[in-house]
Amino acid sequence: MSASPDYKEKIVDLFWFSGTGNAKRVSEWVSEVASQNGFEVIQQNLGSSERHIIPGIEPGSYIGFISPTHGFNYPPLMVKYIFRFPRNPGDCHVFLMNTRAGVMLNRWFLPGVSGIALLLAALVLWLKGYKIAGMRSIDLPSNWISLHPGLREKAILKIHHRCEKKTEDFAHKILKGKKVYRSLLDLPVDLILTPVALAYYFVGRFFIAKTFVATKSCDNCGLCHKNCPVNAIKLVNNRPFWTVKCESCMQCMNACPKRAIETAHGMVVGVITLTNTAVVTLLLGLLQRIGITLPGFITENGTIWFLVLSALYMAVIIFTHRVVHFLQRFKWFDIIIEYTSLTRLKLWNRYQPGKILRKNQF
Numbered sequence: 001m002s003a004s005p006d007y008k009e010k011i012v013d014l015f016w017f018s019g020t021g022n023a024k025r026v027s028e029w030v031s032e033v034a035s036q037n038g039f040e041v042i043q044q045n046l047g048s049s050e051r052h053i054i055p056g057i058e059p060g061s062y063i064g065f066i067s068p069t070h071g072f073n074y075p076p077l078m079v080k081y082i083f084r085f086p087r088n089p090g091d092c093h094v095f096l097m098n099t100r101a102g103v104m105l106n107r108w109f110l111p112g113v114s115g116i117a118l119l120l121a122a123l124v125l126w127l128k129g130y131k132i133a134g135m136r137s138i139d140l141p142s143n144w145i146s147l148h149p150g151l152r153e154k155a156i157l158k159i160h161h162r163c164e165k166k167t168e169d170f171a172h173k174i175l176k177g178k179k180v181y182r183s184l185l186d187l188p189v190d191l192i193l194t195p196v197a198l199a200y201y202f203v204g205r206f207f208i209a210k211t212f213v214a215t216k217s218c219d220n221c222g223l224c225h226k227n228c229p230v231n232a233i234k235l236v237n238n239r240p241f242w243t244v245k246c247e248s249c250m251q252c253m254n255a256c257p258k259r260a261i262e263t264a265h266g267m268v269v270g271v272i273t274l275t276n277t278a279v280v281t282l283l284l285g286l287l288q289r290i291g292i293t294l295p296g297f298i299t300e301n302g303t304i305w306f307l308v309l310s311a312l313y314m315a316v317i318i319f320t321h322r323v324v325h326f327l328q329r330f331k332w333f334d335i336i337i338e339y340t341s342l343t344r345l346k347l348w349n350r351y352q353p354g355k356i357l358r359k360n361q362f
């Protein structure tokens with residue numbers, strides 16, 4: 001084993017962001033290992049106002065970034081923070097961790113996919129003069145319950161147990177001065193996903209932010225807007241309204257005590273159908289009528305046409321989301337929105353690992 005670097009002060013700075021607690025838990029596990037190894041640990045939650053503060057970095061310290069993966073990248077909040085991070089004051093080592101969508105099928109653990117999450121962050125920090133000591137993905141249970149029901153208690157406990165060991169092992173190695181680049185094994189797949197990661201970052205996430213609705217079960221307790229890490233929820237006519245600032249971290253939807261927050265799948269299908277048929281056809285027909293033909297480089301170039309369609313989708317979903325929010329004051333409309341949402345189904349568990357882990361004293 002190589003010796004721990006002999007720093008005057010042994011400091012570990014952990015910068016974490018977490019929607020539903022996975023990355024927070026990883027930060028706590030790393031913190032425990034660091035304390036056991038005699039390091040002073042400073043943890044900073046970037047899902048609070050702390051992210052607006054540019055930190056002072058001690059030369060020679062270890063710096064860890066820990067965050068969920070969103071759309072094959074770190075979430076925008078984390079990316080922006082890393083871009084604003086100060087240059088290396090001298091001999092600082094960085095390690096990067098991302099929590100991903102781990103799933104259990106029968107007895108098999110299936111990993112998530114990082115895409116450019118760690119690669120982009122490593123590149124930016126390396127250009128700022130940091131030494132990249134390690135990168136590690138941790139496959140904690142998937143929290144993306146707009147796509148699938150939350151995992152069952154048994155699977156959540158098993159996955160957590162497995163990930164705790166992996167995290168501790170990684171932290172021990174890094175803090176002993178070793179280099180761990182385990183995540184680079186996924187490099188080919190991660191690089192192929194770069195265009196998807198960019199499309200999510202610049203377009204997709206705004207679309208997803210506009211799929212949340214609060215139904216009539218909402219008693220206006222205020223918890224969701226109070227706890228949103230980026231203040232993305234406004235109260236409009238006594239009902240939460242999701243703005244494009246939302247990072248889709250899933251905290252509000254998983255934590256709502258009334259289970260009143262749904263992903264409006266019916267509305268999404270409506271918007272996609274409407275845009276593909278009526279809006280595109282009408283728009284092209286209208287342009288033709290007034291004698292404007294779109295130049296070939298727009299309709300024939302796949303990328304440009306994708307951008308044009310994305311802009312249309314965005315406009316339609318932003319408009320529809322506003323209209324839906326307005327019409328939800330009518331009971332019959334509220335019921336349609338609620339009953340065309342898959343997340344409303346009883347089997348569609350919310351992901352609340354905190355509760356489960358406390359109950360099982362994990």
Ligand SMILES: Cc1cc2nc3c(=O)[nH]c(=O)nc-3n(C[C@H](O)[C@H](O)[C@H](O)COP(=O)(O)O)c2cc1C
Nearest residue numbers: 019020021022023068069071072100101112113143
């Ligand atoms: C909008 C969204 C996008 C996601 N994209 C990915 C992804 O690209 N790859 C992946 O492995 N997991 C993805 N996930 C799953 C989360 O990264 C994963 O569940 C993570 O552990 C959640 O951490 P947290 O509890 O700290 O928020 C996504 C989740 C959400 C809500």
Ligand code: SF4
Nearest residue numbers: 218219221222224256
């Ligand atoms: S947390 Fe749930 S019940 Fe409370 S205001 Fe938000 S949507 Fe309504």
Ligand code: SF4
Nearest residue numbers: 228246247249250252
């Ligand atoms: S609105 Fe909900 S999902 Fe969006 S960032 Fe805030 S807490 Fe997360």
